[in-house]
Amino acid sequence: MGSSKVVQKILWAVGAVITVVAFNNCGEGFTMANLSSVSGGSVEFSTAGGESCEEAIVKVYASTFHPFLNQTCGGCHVAGGIGLGVFGSPDVVPSYAAFANVGASKISSQAVNESHKPPYTGPQNQARITEINSYWGAAQDKYAQCLVDSGQAQVSAKVKSTAVKVPANLATTFVTMTWDLAGATPAAPLTATIDIRRAVLNGVTQGYEFRNPTLRLKNVSSGSYQVNTVNIYINMAKAEEATTYQNVSAVISTTTATNLSAGTANAIVVMTPSANDVIALEYETLKSTTATSPTPTPTATATATATPTNVTYSQLIAVGGVFANSCVSCHSSSNARGGLDLTKYANAKVAATNIQARMNNQNNPMPTSGILSEAQRTLVDVWVANGAPQ
Ligand code: HEC
Ligand code: HEC
Structure with a gap:
């Protein structure tokens, strides 16, 4: 048992090294300024380096679920692949967005489910999934506390x-x-x-x-x-x-x-x-899913009661923002459906009025799964009305 634990740690370390390399190379899909600090990755949730709660949890994701999902599920769960959800993407941002939509429990149960897609999924993944979840569970608790401490009490995890x-x-x-x-x-x-x-x-x-x-x-x-x-x-x-x-x-x-x-x-x-x-x-x-600012002021809550007066591209594309949550799984550099890559400001700006029109089109909405809440659409309306600022 001791030696299998050691093997597990070595596999773990190899996985972590691969991640760092992938980050350094992933350039295009990883242009979000607020996430530049994610490259390192860590299994411990920490905001000691000045990270927001979202940045800190993505750092943990980057060295826990992300390398596993990319290596093990990346054959299908990527842009253009046959899997449902792009959590196997080499880029951490679309991967995390897709992962967050499905949830750690469902991802974990499918990873060890031998009737999903053997030989990729099945009990051989159990040890690694258990280890990942031990870090992830601890990080989720700290993430929840971080949100409460930073005044985003309504933006709660657990x-x-x-x-x-x-x-x-x-x-x-x-x-x-x-x-x-x-x-x-x-x-x-x-x-x-x-x-x-x-x-x-x-x-x-x-x-x-x-x-x-x-x-x-x-x-x-x-x-x-x-x-x-x-x-x-x-x-x-x-x-x-x-x-x-x-x-x-x-x-x-x-x-x-x-x-x-x-x-x-x-x-x-x-x-x-x-x-x-x-x-x-x-x-x-x-x-x-309506939180917008990556650095909320301590008194600001995430309610949508007050109409925002200033919305930037950086907010919309930040982890937790409307584009990151609802669009980049289909509109990134590695998966630009309809030719649209929203991870680049220039592209988003050019398409701004089209984005607004499609998000408010009841018959043919974006995202394709259905029209978003009024609060989320209002953020984009304000962004476009102000000239789509960066
Ligand atoms: C050979 C291709 C393939 C591989 C490899 C694969 N999947 Fe899938 N996965 C699919 C397909 C196809 C679907 C959609 C139909 C279904 O549910 O079987 C799917 C669906 C899922 C869903 C449901 C998503 C949702 O939104 O409801 C989860 C969760 C999932 N897979 C997890 C995984 C995990 C975790 C791995 C890697 C450990 C993995 N899959 C590997 C093909 C694959
Ligand atoms: C599940 C995948 C998916 C998601 C999520 C998604 N889109 Fe799309 N989008 C598409 C596809 C496919 C097309 C091309 C077909 C079409 O225009 O309907 C498209 C086309 C578009 C176009 C038209 C591009 C053009 O030049 O004609 C815009 C604008 C757009 N999407 C914006 C968005 C925005 C904004 C979001 C998030 C609020 C979003 N999409 C989320 C799949 C998606």
Whole structure:
């Protein structure tokens, strides 16, 4: 066991060296000024060098998931490849954007899934995925704290609700429980629900059964949130066996409740229920996708209530910006769909009015997956109205 750990470390070191070389060579796709400090990479989350929270988490990504995904999944999950999502890209920025959309849990479970694409995926990846996740999990916790400390309390990574008592006299009919995530840690302007009932088999209560976890914005101006992985906590303990919602991945941008797992099986937790049981929900990622400034002032929050008066290309293309989140997976130097590479300012400026038109075109929108929230589109409107400044 000791020696396999050593081999793992050596593989790790080789992976890290390859990454650095790739960065130095990747020039074109990696022109974002605010990320220039990413090249180094580190498995520890740190803002000691003056990095923003986003820059720091991308640095960790650059030396954990990125080299693995590029080496192992890059045959298919790249621009023009047959895989869904370009997280295998040699360039860290489109890779990270695609990775963030899918989520660490789903990526990890597919990496070790022997029925996905053997021989690339399967149990042979388990040791490396476990090691990557040990760094990534620790970094995510620090990243969440970084966002809170820097005043972006609504731009949260991991969010856990308060605990709510199970409905009185809970029987075998589903009842909907509701949480106001304004009371969550850290707070988020969303409302969550899940249906719960007693799970009964052959007349005997087996525990709790859950279905239909939903999320909705509390009000129309709350922005847009990426959510990945819902964990259920019963009496403060994580229900480890209830993994039904670990692959949840959705964007919440309306006040209409979105079912995060429509069509999947119900989650069942085997236990002896008590009227005093309390339930909490945890989101491994619940992150504003409308944050724009890489260096927010301490008092600024990421709500979209105030219309911004000045928006720059640098903000839109920075990690977390609209272009980085929603466009570069298809509009980078290595994957310029429609001939458009948004990672270069000159190209974005020339295409500015076209960008604005397509982002607001209900019938033929960009991104192709559907029109973005009003808050995100407004940022681009303001950018174009001001002459598309760099
Ligand atoms: C031989 C090609 C190939 C390889 C190699 C490959 N994939 Fe895939 N992957 C696909 C295809 C095709 C799809 C879409 C259809 C599907 O889900 O099977 C996909 C889909 C996925 C999805 C679902 C994406 C989404 O948005 O729902 C994930 C996650 C994923 N792959 C992870 C991986 C990981 C991690 C690796 C490397 C360890 C990998 N794949 C290697 C071809 C590949
Ligand atoms: C899933 C891939 C995908 C994403 C994500 C995406 N696009 Fe596109 N885009 C395309 C494709 C494919 C075309 C070419 C076909 C077309 O025009 O519909 C295109 C074309 C365009 C064009 C027209 C280019 C021209 O010169 O005709 C603009 C402008 C554009 N996209 C802007 C954006 C913006 C801005 C975003 C993000 C808000 C975005 N796209 C996100 C795939 C994508």
